[in-house]
């Protein structure tokens with residue numbers, strides 16, 4: 001019998017973190033590696049936010065705080081929801097955690113029992129099914145296709161919902177596909193969920209500010225106000241404000257859920273870093289003008305990557321609406337043999353050979369529940385992206 005908990009055997013370590021670790025290790029060993037695995041902006045945190053953190057340290061704001069967020073941050077979050085999403089949330093309907101990931105973890109852990117089902121469209125962010133499994137519940141995936149732009153249909157959603165469904169997870173723009181639902185597409189989905197009164201919505205809006213070509217972002221409660229009583233709207237400062245290391249995420253939902261999440265957090269990490277919370281207050285209340293500027297840089301990189309990947313033999317890459325990922329198909333490379341003699345049986349073989357032979361680190365689609373695909377994060381310099389895509393083209397040209 002293992003000393004380790006059985007619950008731990010139900011989950012896998014994060015594949016995206018594993019790829020980043022591997023790329024870092026190869027680089028440290030002197031290899032020329034371009035890492036396109038990490039899901040974080042390469043931009044620096046804006047100075048006004050850093051200065052707010054320094055002020056907080058100097059002012060001695062370095063003690064324990066309220067478990068799920070200082071009142072000033074909850075007020076800034078409420079103002080953000082009002083300003084950007086036209087939603088009204090009170091302080092007891094807002095929870096702040098150590099990253100969006102902890103808020104998600106709290107919500108699922110606080111609500112799931114063995115036997116419960118959580119509907120998750122695939123490809124999905126790696127943490128959704130793993131946290132559901134850790135809670136002893138069952139992830140129910142809805143597989144999408146490249147042809148549908150990696151978007152689920154209302155019919156498929158209807159079929160996936162059972163009396164055991166507790167949550168439906170919506171993530172738009174999506175990690176890993178970058179796909180984002182238009183208002184009409186989201187409305188069709190919220191109509192299905194509205195009919196099933198026992199089903200709650202967990203909408204992960206982490207990439208809200210990273211959309212392109214005039215795309216208009218909407219969130220389920222904005223479209224279907226009746227769902228407010230059973231929706232957790234998750235967001236955070238990590239991606240939009242280039243603050244991944246600060247570890248601040250937040251969610252808004254019914255007070256009963258928020259209270260249960262705080263109870264769980266009070267017995268695990270207590271409050272998120274007091275200093276990071278003050279930085280997040282400045283992020284949300286301070287100037288927002290750099291966000292569209294960063295988004296424009298991301299759009300140019302997306303267009304570069306999509307165009308170069310579509311020139312690689314065996315690769316087909318759609319042009320997503322948002323986030324900083326593309327999710328190309330490598331179906332045309334499967335069954336072929338690399339220049340160095342490795343047979344590619346699946347997308348994991350593809351990414352392993354690409355890293356070993358060309359020094360480009362990407363993440364296999366199977367980690368996100370859909371094969372044969374791979375994910376590229378284009379949140380890195382244009383020069384690095386050009387070089388990485390040229391190497392992918394060379395790798396593909398060498399296939400027999």
Ligand SMILES: Cc1ncc(COP(=O)(O)O)c(C=O)c1O
Pocket residue numbers: 039098099100101102125171174175204206236237238244247248249
């Ligand atoms: C879809 C999605 N949700 C949530 C998160 C969590 O973000 P945080 O760094 O705030 O925990 C990520 C981070 O990669 C993400 O991609």
